[in-house]
Amino acid sequence: MPATSTAERSAPTLRTGSLGTADITFFVVSAAAPLTVMAGVAPVALTLGGIGAPVGYLLAGVTLTVFAVGFTAMSRHVRGDGAFYAYITRGLGRPAGIAAALLAMLGYNGMETGVYGLLGTATQDTAHALFGADIPWLPVSLAGLLLIWYGGFRSIDFGAKLLGVLLVAETGILVLLAGGVLVKGGADGLSLAGLAPGNVLVPGTAAVLACAFAAFTGFESTVIYRREARDPNRTVPRATYIAVAFLGLFYAFVVWTVIQAFGDEQVVKAASDDPAGLFFSAITTYVGAWAADLMHVLIVTSVLASLLAFHNAINRYSLALAEEGVLPKALGRVHPRHRSPYVAGAAQTVLGAAVVLAFAAAGADPYQQLLLWVNTPGMIGLLTLQLLAAVAVPCYFRRVSHQEGVLRTVVAPVVATVLLGVALVLVVTHVDLFTGASPLVNTLLVALVPAVLVLGVALAWRLRRSRPEVYANFAAEPPPQPSERPAASLTTTSPTA
Structure with a gap:
């Protein structure tokens, strides 16, 4: 690692040992926004895949659990703060790692910034449903930007506590709905017909799986909080498994109970006729109109929780890349009191505001387009x-001495690579489900991903020539943090040049 000055060594750093398993899980599950995903996307999955839709969420959960086996095994040996890009660098080399770093910035920024449009429309819908008021979306989105900036500016402990409260509230309303359906026995009695192969393997199954994989977005961000975790070699893997297991089982259970609420024969028509109102209709019938009003409010808080979780993840990626020397050094500053990456947070907020204002100036729809x-x-x-990352795991473990078993280092990562490859193909080939846009727009949106990867490789080559010290130290192993217990012994080799 490059030598650091006395001033750099004494500069404020992130608050180590602050987050336990539950805290990290709250960040990850909140990013997935369970209530918003269920009320907003599950009706589409039911329309396309019928009563077998719950199995799609289980299959996505199983796939990501297999991925987590190798991912968490590697997390015990790679202490870098860059999460994905650190893992990919160690397994596939620096050019791939730098390309992954740029793609991570696109991914997390895209997942957060677009949701400000959802915040505006969700608040509009809630105000209209509860008070009959019509409010403009743009001031709501801009106010949300300021609120999320403040949440990221405060300490990570503050964010974890806030997300814990919001997550309990949004999952609680879904549990209330499920309880009402189970107590009253559904529309035609409780049925497991949706688990039958004939109802799972239907023409719309591929589309359901695409929706299901999209519903888990952000679950892997557990490793981003490694530096702030208590005993990260244990905490990070536990949080990863808990998050993916909870999301897979909870999604499948909630979708199944909504099917029971309308009945196997009627639910697809109900979802097709009024997808936006499906969950509100169910909770009104089985719990009461007051619960539907509460669900409207909690969808807004669910969106806010997702925004804060992604904002914190982006800030830490930006901090890590600034420390690497890839992004401007100023983005690596940490607040002396709150110990948060406050400059990165401010920069991300400005970027988000610029995108939101640009879409508003163009007269774009906040939901359909932003x-x-x-x-x-x-x-x-x-x-x-x-x-x-799945490809990187076996490549990494082939080049180091370790005590991990072949199941974790070879079998699970290879299986995960195949399954995730299928998932990626499903999402890309059904991208119109997520955008509602023309083929030209869809092509451009999908093409952004390989374009960013190519740009990242070009950046790596440029760094190797013009800033060799930055290139040589990219994703280098940092010294152990005080909160870390030593991982199983291994001898590492440097990333492939």
Whole structure:
């Protein structure tokens, strides 16, 4: 690592040992926005895949659990703060790692910035449903930018506590809906017909799987908080498994209970006729109108929780890349009191405001265009990073001495590579489900991902020539943090040049 001055060594750093397993899980699950995903996307999955849709969420969960086996094994040996790009660098070399770093910035920024459009429309819908008021979306989105900036500016402990409250609230309303359906026995009695192969393997299954994989976006961000975690060699893997298991089982259960609410024969028509109102209709019938009003409010808080979780993830990626020397050094500053990457947070807020204002100035629809057009390349980018990370795991363990078993270092990563490759193909070939846009727009949105990867490789070559010290130290192993227990012993080799 490059030598550091006394001033650099005494500069404020992130607050180590602050986050436990539950805290990190709150960040990850909140980013997925379970209530928003269920109320907003699950009706589409039901329309396309019928009563077998819950199985799609289980299959996506199983795939990502297999991915997590190798991913978490590598997390015990790679202490870098760059998460995906650090893993990919160690396994596939610096050019791939630098390309992955740029793609991560596209992915996480896209996932956050687009959601400000959803915040505006969700707040509009809630105000209209509860008060009959029509409010403009742009002031709401801009106010959300300031609120999320403040949440990221405060300490990570503050963010974890806030997300914990919001997550309990949004999952609680879905549990309330499920409880009402189960107690009253559904429309035609409780049925497991959706698990039958004939109802799972239907023409719309591929589209359901695409929706299901999209619903897990951001679950892998557990490793981003490694520096701030207590005993990260244990905390990070636990949080990863808990997050993916919870999301897979919870999504499948909630979609199944909504099917029971309308009945196997009626639910597809209900979802097709009024996808936006499906969950509100169900909770009104089985719990009461007051619960539907509460669900409207909690969808807004669910969106805010997702925004804060992604904002914190982006800030830490920016901090890591600034420390690497790839991004401007100022983005690596940490607030002396809150110990947050506050300059990176301010920069991300300014970028988000610029994108939101640009879409507003162009007269774009906040949902159909700001949300869907900006989110979609972000989602595809993060899924691509998962695929590259899965490929990197066996490549990394082949080049080091370690005590991990072959199941973790070879079998699971290879299986995950195949499954994630299939998932990526499903999402790309069904991208119109996520954008509602023309073929030309869809092509441009999908093409952003390989374009960024090519740009990243070009940047790596330029760094190797013009700033060899930055290139040589990219994703280098940092010294252990005080909160870390030593991982299983291994001898590492430097990333492939």
